[in-house]
Structures are given as structure tokens and as C-alpha cells.
Amino acid sequence: MIIFLSAILISCLFSFLITPTTIWLFIRQGWVEDPRLKRKKVDNATALTPVPRGGGLPIFFSLLFTSLFLLPLDKHLLGILLAALLTLIVGLWDDLRDISPKLRLFTNVFAAAIVVASGIGIAYISNPFGGIIDLSFLRLTFNFFGTHSFWVLSGLLAIIWLAWCMNSVGWATGVEGQLPGFAAISAFFIGLLAMRFADRTQLPVIVLAGAVTGAYLGFLPFNFYPQKIMPGYSGKSLAGFFLGLLAILSGAKLATVIFVLGVPMLDAGFTIFRRLKNHRSIFQGDGQHLHHRLLRLGWSRPQIALTYWAFSLILGFIALFLNSRQKFYVFIGIGLLFLAFIARLSSHKPMTPTRKLSR
Numbered sequence: 001m002i003i004f005l006s007a008i009l010i011s012c013l014f015s016f017l018i019t020p021t022t023i024w025l026f027i028r029q030g031w032v033e034d035p036r037l038k039r040k041k042v043d044n045a046t047a048l049t050p051v052p053r054g055g056g057l058p059i060f061f062s063l064l065f066t067s068l069f070l071l072p073l074d075k076h077l078l079g080i081l082l083a084a085l086l087t088l089i090v091g092l093w094d095d096l097r098d099i100s101p102k103l104r105l106f107t108n109v110f111a112a113a114i115v116v117a118s119g120i121g122i123a124y125i126s127n128p129f130g131g132i133i134d135l136s137f138l139r140l141t142f143n144f145f146g147t148h149s150f151w152v153l154s155g156l157l158a159i160i161w162l163a164w165c166m167n168s169v170g171w172a173t174g175v176e177g178q179l180p181g182f183a184a185i186s187a188f189f190i191g192l193l194a195m196r197f198a199d200r201t202q203l204p205v206i207v208l209a210g211a212v213t214g215a216y217l218g219f220l221p222f223n224f225y226p227q228k229i230m231p232g233y234s235g236k237s238l239a240g241f242f243l244g245l246l247a248i249l250s251g252a253k254l255a256t257v258i259f260v261l262g263v264p265m266l267d268a269g270f271t272i273f274r275r276l277k278n279h280r281s282i283f284q285g286d287g288q289h290l291h292h293r294l295l296r297l298g299w300s301r302p303q304i305a306l307t308y309w310a311f312s313l314i315l316g317f318i319a320l321f322l323n324s325r326q327k328f329y330v331f332i333g334i335g336l337l338f339l340a341f342i343a344r345l346s347s348h349k350p351m352t353p354t355r356k357l358s359r
Helices: 002-029 056-070 075-097 101-117 152-170 178-197 200-223 232-249 254-260 262-277 290-296 301-319 324-346
Strands: 124-126 132-134 139-143 147-151
Touching: 002 056, 002 178, 002 200, 056 075, 056 200, 056 232, 075 101, 075 200, 075 232, 101 152, 101 232, 124 254, 147 152, 152 232, 152 262, 178 200, 178 232, 178 254, 178 301, 200 232, 232 254, 254 262, 254 301, 254 324, 262 301, 262 324, 290 301, 290 324, 301 324
Parallel strands: none
Antiparallel strands: 124 132, 139 147
């Protein structure tokens, strides 16, 4: 617990102190986004003003400093930090230039491949009906400056999982404070769950979970309404990367992260289904995410952010007391309620005329 709280405090202070410098730098260089000029507005968004996007910069350096201060630099941590650095660079590039969604996805996969190449994978996943599903039986061994082994299914699933998390979490960033709030809460509960098995193998999980919690907590005051900086693609892809990674490092607890991130995960899954059903590219924004729908109903931006936080907090607390089977059934129930809620929202007429919406 002391290590966990120390990681939160160090990362939070670092993020809180360097975010104003990032804001100053981006404004001075003119690296700001004006949603009125770019027509990336959402309904009820008249309060939006030009602000910089590069929130990933203070978040990355907070995670980097805290990790190197509290953990030994082994090949696994080196792979994680290199993948996070690539994610940051691509994210900042997108924050400044708006690169292609397909290129972003390719770099997501490449960053995940770096993690797998460092020796991190999903060797098994828990079966909600008992036992585990072993993914380590298909192995390739090769010689390249020494003998190396690669678990094919383990590595492929890890790459798919990390890329999915980076995108599904990234889509839940439509209003101020939404992302850093639920990212910090989710990482906090993953850290609490890891402490149940507090041994040397779980120390990196505890430290990284604390670092992610602190980094987004320190960033939150500057992103909450009215925001002074946005997470941007750099900040939101780092959130998805580290939350997905924590699920792997904590013993393939994919179900726990899916459960805690229930609302963003369900929203992302429904978004992909809807776009495919309508014969649209999954990369093409349609302004139909949950936060878009709530804005059209007249919800305020702080109300939406607090609602996302509340769901993460409630689901995280429930996750502390449920086993895999119970999480599976509860998640199915949440999914059905989510679909019913979306159907209910679709039957309401928007309060304001529809404009072009952000992706």
C-alpha cells in the first residue's frame, strides 16, 4: 500500500507541475485547436474555446519518472517505455497534424508488438465457467543472437487486446474531464486488485497502476470544465495502452478491465456494430457516441464527465468482490441495460439542430 500510494503521489505531483508548462509551450507555438474553425463541434458546445491538445506530454513524463524511480529497468519495463514513447510521438503528431485513422491504428499495433517482443503476452485467460484457457501451447523457437521463444496465440491476443484498448478508451473523450477521471479510477482499482496478490511479480503492476492513477489525477484539474488543455490523441491512447497493459501484467485479468471500463467498452463495441451495419467505415466518425447523445439531450459537459466517473467508481468497487463468473453475468446484464438505454436515447428528439460532430 505504501508503494502504491507513493507512486500515485509522485506521479500526480509531477503531472500537476509540468502540465502548465505544456500549456504555455503549446500556446506560445500556436499549437492550439479551435473547434469553431475546424468544425469539430458537438451540440451544446458553445463554451468550447481554442486550447492545446498535447495532454500526453505531461502524462508520459509523469509515468516515465515514477516508473524509473520506483522500478528496476529490466527488458520488460524497457519494452513498455519504448512502446509508450512511440504512442506519445504518434499521438503528438496527430494532435498537431490530424493523421490518418488507419495510420494511427497501424502504430497502435506496432506499439503493442514492441511490448510483446519484450516478452509480455497473455499466456492464459480465465474461463468464467471455471478453470483457465491456456494460450501458451503454440510456441515458435528461433536463434537470433541467442535462443528465443515466441508464444504465437499469446502474442497475437496481446497485440489485439492492446490495440482494442487504445481505441475503445480513446473514443470516450468527448467532454472535458471525461477521460482522465475514469482512467484514474480504473487504474486505481486495478492497483487495489493487484495488492491482493502482493508479491514480487505484482510489484510492477502496483507501481504502474499508481503511476497511471497519479498522472491522470494531476492532469485532471487542467482538463475539467472549462478546460485549459485537452488529452488529445496522445493522452487518450496512452490511457488505453496502460490500462490494457495493466490487465495483462496483473495475470491476464482482461475481464476485470473490461468490467471496470464497462461503459467505454460497450460504447465502442456498439459504435463498431452500428457503423458496420450502416455500411460505413469503422474509422469514420458519426457523432453517435454516448456522450454525443447525452449532449443532444441537454446534459451539461460536467454532468456527462461525472456520470462516466460514477460508473467507473461503482463498477470498480463491485469488481473487488466478484469472481470471474459473477463478473461475466453482471457484464452481460450491464450490456443489456446499455442497449436499452441507447434505444431510449434514440427515441428522443435532439434539443438543438444537429451539427457536424467530433470523431
